[in-house]
Amino acid sequence: MSQAKTGDVVRVHYTGKLEDGTKFDSSEGREPLQFQVGGGQIIPGLEKQVEGMEVGEKSTVTVPAEEAYGPRDERQVQTVPRDALPADLDLRIGASLQATTQDGRQIPLTVVEVDDMQVTVDANHPLAGHDLVFDVELVEIVGTEPGPAFG
Known part of the structure; x- marks a missing residue:
């Protein structure tokens, strides 16, 4: 099995909850979320969790506010x-x-x-100041986006 690494385009199913169990988002009933690992397209704490996962692997991670939407201001x-x-x-x-x-x-x-x-x-993001809990499953490694051409 291959592991997700920086540069890979991956597809994940996820459910995001507050620490009290309140669900705020999920891919349930939708297509998996697709993003490039290391591309800064999702919150850093979740992105770090996906790196190193194998296809089919499921995990639960608590992402501190600082690695999610930041502290409340x-x-x-x-x-x-x-x-x-x-x-x-x-x-x-x-x-x-x-x-x-x-x-x-x-x-x-x-x-x-x-x-x-x-x-x-x-103007704070509604999830600012909250630690977030994600149940995540790596569904697929789609491929690797080509990097910039050097020449």
Whole structure:
């Protein structure tokens, strides 16, 4: 059996849970997730787990927040006057909004508090600050992506 190594394109089935068992994502009922090991396409802690696995191998790994979506940063929570936002925005708690920075980057925001005068939004990833538990199965090693040509 061959093992997944850096540069390999692999397909995995996974289920992601919080430490309390709450499921937040899964490939169940879908195609396996495909990515290149070492390509930075998935969270680092999960990518490290897949490296060295054999096809058909199953594993459970706890990925610390630092190797997932990072620690929660309370500076990413901002309160803005309600009248500074367009009147037609969905401002229910849990609603997703997008802000554009001065340099044109898009920042996803989640509404966390609303009253008649102001809206509080959170730019942290919803899983920031959480250690994550993944059940993962290496389904297939598809191949190796060619590296850059040198000449």
